[in-house]
Amino acid sequence: xPITITMPALSPTMTEGTLANWQMKEGxxxxxxxxxxxxETDKATMEVEAVDEGTLGKILVPGGxxxxxxxxxxxxxxxxxxxxxxLDGFDAGSAPEPATEESDEAPKKDADDGGxxxxxxxxxxxxxxxxxxxxxxxxxxxxxxxxGERIFSSPVARRIAANEGLDLKSIKGSGPxxxxxxxxxxxxxxxxxxxxxxxxxAASAPAPAAATPPPEGNYEEIPLTSMRKTIARRLSExxxxxxxFYLTIECELDNLLAMRxxxxxxxxxxxxxxxxxxxxxxALALKKVPTANACWGGDKILQYKDFDVSVAVAIEGGLITxxxxxxxxxxxxxxxxxxxxxxxxxxxxxxxxxxxxGGCFSISxxxxxxxxxxxxxxxxxxxxxxxxxAGEQRPVVRDGALAMATMMSVTLxxxxxxxxxxxxxxxxxxxxxxxxxxxxxxL
Amino acid sequence: MSETNFDLxxxxxxxxxxxxxxxxxxxxxxxxxxxxxHLGGICLNWGCIPTKALLRTADIYNLIKHxxxxxxxxxxxxxxxxxxxxxxxxxxxxxxxxVKHLLKKNKITVIDGHGKLAGSGKVxxxxxxxVVSTVAAKHIILATGARARTLPGLEPDGKLIWTYKEALxxxxxxxxxxxxxxxxxxxxxxxxxxxLGSDVTVVEVMDRILPVxxxxxxxxxxxxxxxxxxxxxxxxTVSELKKSGDKVTATxxxxxxxxxxxxFDRVILAVGIVGNVENIGLEGTKVKVEKxxxxxxxxxxxxxxxxxxxxxxTGPPWLAHKASHEGVICVEKIAGExxxxxxxxxxxxxxxxxxxQVASVGxxxxxxxxxxxxxxxGRFSFIGNGKAIALGEAEGLIKTIFDAKTGEMLGAHMVxxxxxxxxxxxxxxxxxxxxxxxxxxxxxPHPTLSExxxxxxxxxxxxxxxx
Numbered sequence: 001x002p003i004t005i006t007m008p009a010l011s012p013t014m015t016e017g018t019l020a021n022w023q024m025k026e027g028x029x030x031x032x033x034x035x036x037x038x039x040e041t042d043k044a045t046m047e048v049e050a051v052d053e054g055t056l057g058k059i060l061v062p063g064g065x066x067x068x069x070x071x072x073x074x075x076x077x078x079x080x081x082x083x084x085x086x087l088d089g090f091d092a093g094s095a096p097e098p099a100t101e102e103s104d105e106a107p108k109k110d111a112d113d114g115g116x117x118x119x120x121x122x123x124x125x126x127x128x129x130x131x132x133x134x135x136x137x138x139x140x141x142x143x144x145x146x147x148g149e150r151i152f153s154s155p156v157a158r159r160i161a162a163n164e165g166l167d168l169k170s171i172k173g174s175g176p177x178x179x180x181x182x183x184x185x186x187x188x189x190x191x192x193x194x195x196x197x198x199x200x201x202a203a204s205a206p207a208p209a210a211a212t213p214p215p216e217g218n219y220e221e222i223p224l225t226s227m228r229k230t231i232a233r234r235l236s237e238x239x240x241x242x243x244x245f246y247l248t249i250e251c252e253l254d255n256l257l258a259m260r261x262x263x264x265x266x267x268x269x270x271x272x273x274x275x276x277x278x279x280x281x282x283a284l285a286l287k288k289v290p291t292a293n294a295c296w297g298g299d300k301i302l303q304y305k306d307f308d309v310s311v312a313v314a315i316e317g318g319l320i321t322x323x324x325x326x327x328x329x330x331x332x333x334x335x336x337x338x339x340x341x342x343x344x345x346x347x348x349x350x351x352x353x354x355x356x357x358g359g360c361f362s363i364s365x366x367x368x369x370x371x372x373x374x375x376x377x378x379x380x381x382x383x384x385x386x387x388x389x390a391g392e393q394r395p396v397v398r399d400g401a402l403a404m405a406t407m408m409s410v411t412l413x414x415x416x417x418x419x420x421x422x423x424x425x426x427x428x429x430x431x432x433x434x435x436x437x438x439x440x441x442x443l
Numbered sequence: 444m445s446e447t448n449f450d451l452x453x454x455x456x457x458x459x460x461x462x463x464x465x466x467x468x469x470x471x472x473x474x475x476x477x478x479x480x481h482l483g484g485i486c487l488n489w490g491c492i493p494t495k496a497l498l499r500t501a502d503i504y505n506l507i508k509h510x511x512x513x514x515x516x517x518x519x520x521x522x523x524x525x526x527x528x529x530x531x532x533x534x535x536x537x538x539x540x541x542v543k544h545l546l547k548k549n550k551i552t553v554i555d556g557h558g559k560l561a562g563s564g565k566v567x568x569x570x571x572x573x574v575v576s577t578v579a580a581k582h583i584i585l586a587t588g589a590r591a592r593t594l595p596g597l598e599p600d601g602k603l604i605w606t607y608k609e610a611l612x613x614x615x616x617x618x619x620x621x622x623x624x625x626x627x628x629x630x631x632x633x634x635x636x637x638x639l640g641s642d643v644t645v646v647e648v649m650d651r652i653l654p655v656x657x658x659x660x661x662x663x664x665x666x667x668x669x670x671x672x673x674x675x676x677x678x679x680t681v682s683e684l685k686k687s688g689d690k691v692t693a694t695x696x697x698x699x700x701x702x703x704x705x706x707f708d709r710v711i712l713a714v715g716i717v718g719n720v721e722n723i724g725l726e727g728t729k730v731k732v733e734k735x736x737x738x739x740x741x742x743x744x745x746x747x748x749x750x751x752x753x754x755x756x757t758g759p760p761w762l763a764h765k766a767s768h769e770g771v772i773c774v775e776k777i778a779g780e781x782x783x784x785x786x787x788x789x790x791x792x793x794x795x796x797x798x799x800q801v802a803s804v805g806x807x808x809x810x811x812x813x814x815x816x817x818x819x820x821g822r823f824s825f826i827g828n829g830k831a832i833a834l835g836e837a838e839g840l841i842k843t844i845f846d847a848k849t850g851e852m853l854g855a856h857m858v859x860x861x862x863x864x865x866x867x868x869x870x871x872x873x874x875x876x877x878x879x880x881x882x883x884x885x886x887x888p889h890p891t892l893s894e895x896x897x898x899x900x901x902x903x904x905x906x907x908x909x910x
Contacts, residue, residue: 154875154876154877155850155876155877155878155880155881156849156876156877156878159849159850163849174782175784176782182851182876
């Protein structure tokens, strides 16, 4: 029997993606492990590999299709010995349904018996139409529609939420099938949820609701990529919901530069950058101040046991933050080589979700552009980001006299819900210690 | 008895108990019901149902009296009281048999006798005062109901001074009847006997009849009852009932302590109910009783682990549908069902089957104001409704109350023909938490009485069409 290939979920949170292109065409022989297609999510481009062997019988969703819901049938694979006639009467819709419960209102796909007799061609036609309602049903209580999200809620709950400027998305429904009822909204209001949620409302609809009309003039309209949408959404959310504060400290780099020169002179197997030192110094500083290695969890704080450091990497059309895991346990050479590989993959859009998700702490380095110092926006759900400025020779006062030193300004943006001023300062103190006495990093 | 170990034992088979037992059986609990008298309890046997059967006779008689208006000539129509009562008993019997069948179908063990808690997880069953068995259960639901309240000096004798029970099976049609209490029970009997020709006097201690209803509805109903020939004394108590021969002389005392007296053939006492908390083994348990009713939490749990109480035995409102719903919630919680929510008492409709009928759900206007709501009130009279006029039932009012801020329907109050069947529309609206907008957008079929429900909502927002 033909096998239905469905849109895979490339990360736990992925609900839809863009089927960027097909690497194979109808009639091609497919072996297990072959790359069938490339899928673009909000984070990266990923390859869909064949699990089964056979012949690519029918492509149901053409390359370049946006917003393809997870689990939508995208192609039909013919097994060995089957020819195209096996497609007749085969219903791609009988592919595994989304694991989540279908909501009452989501139309049951091919519920009528006639649907079973649909040819693959028809299935191809309907599969795209089905994609939207299926996405609706697959996300449990909230119906996802093309132009946003529908959230099951009672009219009174909606009215109160509207009156109070409360975002229903921030509320968990306690009614039947998770419906948000009056009591839920009142509870959220009573617990001060309104204040926290109100900015989120604005964040949820950033793109279409430009507050002021764009200025008249000669312009080109550039459609938003998935990545641009994600950056817009997440960083708006960050600036609007995370109470940022900033701490700046100056670090003298001369010892570090000397050590780097010596290390790099010893072998050609690695080429350690200042940034690699910064990654390790950050991880070690977090280890000294473990309470700062934490994320805001809404009603709790999650303190992480691994000291992971995310590093912002500028890529075509945006940026991404691959993670160096357990950087406190890795030597400079290991960190350096790992970072190079991650950056290469990032620039090629080939990072796997586990390579860019997680961590509580990021580094953003604009030193190479001569930026002296800047403040970075925290990357939610993380709670801190360290903005690295350029290392440059500056006059310093040493023992009451003017002297020259290579100095670097770093600015830590902290989520005040997790990290208080003194805690952030302590973290920076340790960071500065490691940078200025890089030998201590070897301990 | 072969089986003595159960997951759940329900003491009492009224609308709370038998519904709880059926739901428990559906959820796979091995269930038993202990009933000392009739399956179906007061509701089916001595309450809701037989009174409706009697009132049906009153309705038909009322129609016949007005048959001429509808172009029908009827002469010499009389009420056969015995036949009326027999029919009422037959209806009750049929439904009690229905409950028996339902319990059997759900494989619920029915134990004949009086159930009483007897230590942790045990219920003792006695018959004619003798212990006949003891059953064990992980969970015990007490659903023993309530009975008519009696006041000092106002004790029923079952002959001249009745409670609801005697009033349901009258041997004679009282020429002159006194009804003490103008709640749902009192008013229904007053309405029945008044329709069948008794000279009825109603005494109410509060300053209006049907005191739990909206004041406007009370006033409307009172006017209508008086028009039908009832005498109503408000703000009045009965200080003494003196029997002599076939008569009862009642002494009334008004708010200014002014006394008066009158003599009656029969008296019906309907001054509230008391919970049946006695002799069910509550002594020595952690079950708390307040004002003759068992104290329970939102899932009907008493202070004693494994012991629950539902229905009239617990707090108000004392209504069959509240008992049934409580029973279901209690059992689902016991069975560990997901998403079990406590009963929302503000969504429980109440119905009184007098003529004209009275029905309501949610807050009265006074209650809403007292709670500090800024309200919008809509009213629509039956006189503006085509179907009501065609039916010859142009007397009535539908009143709706909304929270001006949120559009939430806070309450709905009705008086008039068939309103007991209409109220559930607002009940659903309230349960779904609709605002005035959804109600305005709902299309009500024409011609129906239900159109008035629409118009009343429209009126609350200044958009009424047919007024």
